[in-house]
Amino acid sequence: MVGAASAAPGNGGGPDRREYIVGVSATEDDPKGYVKQHLKGNEEVLSSNETLNTTVVGLPENAAEPAHENFRERQKRADAVKYVEENVRLTAQLAPNDPQYGDQYADQQVNAPDAWEETFGDANVTIGVVDQGVKYDHPDLDGNMDDAVSNYGRDFVDDDGDPYPDALSDEYHGTHVSGIAAAETDNGEGVTGIGNSSVLSGRALSERGSGSTSDIADAVTWAADQGADVINLSLGGGGYTDTMKNAVSYATDKGALVVAAAGNDGRNSVSYPAAYSECLGVSALDPDETLASYSNYGNEIELAAPGTNVLSTWTDDGYEKISGTSMATPVVAGVAGLTLAQYDLTNAELRDHLKATAVDVGLSTEKQGSGRVDAGVAVTTDPESGGGGGGGGGGSGGSTSTSVTGSLSDYSDGDCLRYAFEYGDPSKVVLDLDGPSDADFDLYANTGVDACPTTSDYDYRSWTTDSQETISIDGPDVSTDLHALVDSYSGSGEYTLTITEYE
The missing domain is CATH 3.30.70.80 (Peptidase S8 propeptide/proteinase inhibitor I9)
Known part of the structure; x- marks a missing residue:
């Protein structure tokens, strides 16, 4: 593990x-x-x-x-x-014609064969794997690498253009993760991935299995700039950092769905980056669909997936089984890619659809979120129909948006805004701030508190180095109005704040 x-x-x-x-x-x-x-x-x-x-x-x-x-x-x-x-350093969180398909269980557990009746995936859908390097010439991966980028990715550890593993015997994690999400399916070789998405490799963890915050953040922003539809983060450790928060916020604003591992400490505390609101946090299940003993859990978990003894590609061109929330995360990323092959969805719509079509396996929401991800239901359920697998918490209903404009004069200026909820029990509320490019505005919010936040006392904050800020709140407290503060850290100009509520 x-x-x-x-x-x-x-x-x-x-x-x-x-x-x-x-x-x-x-x-x-x-x-x-x-x-x-x-x-x-x-x-x-x-x-x-x-x-x-x-x-x-x-x-x-x-x-x-x-x-x-x-x-x-x-x-x-x-x-x-x-x-x-x-x-700080973060660490790795560890019926087609493919001959070893019978040795796999994860694909069957998430009902991928039902999805494959509709689609095996689309090479135009890209999954960015920010991890150790990927052995991109593995015979079960070489056809699903993103050839729009030289050497199928970039190495942020060694700062060069080739993400191939430095030491094949030690650096297997990225290859294993990639195979779970997107090993070639129905190719008569080895194992199946969840679907035939294209893999983009951002090598941010070394052969020792760890990487710095800055390298990982660089890889996340780079993958987003390359147009990755889904970004897989099977890594974690340490606590909240503004740098990583801003990186996943940037990727989300660019349209990527960021999927991250809950962590392998077996405790009620979800690791960062999975704990950021921008990330879809994933817990790991055993084959009997109980929570794996090693899996972290908590309020930030949104989906669960099989993570124990998962068979996938290895750096000796063969296949091995390992366990961890690292393995559960690419199952979800692969299902996300397979769903995008069938439907044209934004990252927010995709996130809600995966949750709405998840299957309740009888665990608490802290352990399974909306439920165990289900490829069959996700691909065969039209997102516009509002149907799902009964997982709950998916937020697949309607939405309503309100926008307000204003201006700030200098670094000492700020506007406090009050918003009355329109839905009695919204699944989520998202605040988007669009401010001037030559200034630095920040966004703060309070829920369940009948008072405006301040820059030192707040429930939620988006604090990037520019004026594009987003706060996403799942299951907001509607006992009071929502209060938001738009604050100038530096500079002046006009802004637009959009608040979107989801049923």
Whole structure:
């Protein structure tokens, strides 16, 4: 079982470096240059992400703690710096004619054969696998790799254009995950994936099975920019970081459905990034559809899927069984890809449809979310019909939207807005802020509290380095009106806030 390990600092700068991510407001068009102005001594810029306006800075590992504290405080005092956080490492969370199909159970458990009566999938649907490198010449994967990109992806660990595993005997996780979602189906070879989607490989975990926050965030934003329809994150560890939150928010805004593993600690606490509201969190089931003993669970779980002893592609060109929420996650990603082969859906519609067509396996919502994902029901149920598999919580009904415009004059300005719910029991409410490109506006929200949020006291926050913000709240508390704060971190201009309520 590939498990979640505790997060630890450090990344590509080597063992002699301790790294920090500095988030710079979009009002500065050169985040790397801005951060450099505030460096001293042996502090060194290692990399930057212009999409997220972040810069990674390395300090000598043997530097005394006061030197690290001095660096953090000096950066925070800079006007355009929004946050400074350690660059922690995340870890891997571990009837067709294909001859080993009979040795598989995950595809049958999610009723993929029923879906295959309609479609085996579509190569125009892309699943971005942010993980270890993928052995893209595996005979059961080579036909389903995304050939629109050189070498089918990018390596963010070694910073080059080839995501092929560095050490095949050690670096198997990305290949196994990819095979679960999209090994070639009905090709007379090996095993079946859930469907014939195209795999885009973003190598962000090394052969040791771990990768830095910055590399993973870079891979997520890159996959979104390449047009990935679904992004699979079979990884986790550590806690909330603004950098990763902003990366999955960016991918969601670009139209990708981000699917993430709950974690393998066997406790009531969903790991990040699965715990972000932008991510569809997945728990793991045993073959008898009980919750796997290793699977994390909690309120952030939206779907469950088989994760124990799942057979898939291996880096020796063969096939192996391993377990983990890492394995359950690509089952959901594969079903998402198969559904997109049948229906033209936005990522929000796809997310709701998968939940509406999930099957209740008798677990609590904290353990199964809306239920066990079901490919057969998802593909054979027209999303416009509102039908489903009885999983509950799918939010497949109607919606209503309200927009308001306003303007902020400078960094000290903010608008508090009050919204009265139209539905008695909405499944979800989404707040979208569209602000000026040359300013940095932030969005805060309260539910169940009859008061406007502040920048230091709030229930929900979207705090990217630009003015495009989104807050998604499942099952909002409607006992009071919703209160939202649009705040200027820097700059001025007009904005539009759209609030969408789902039945």
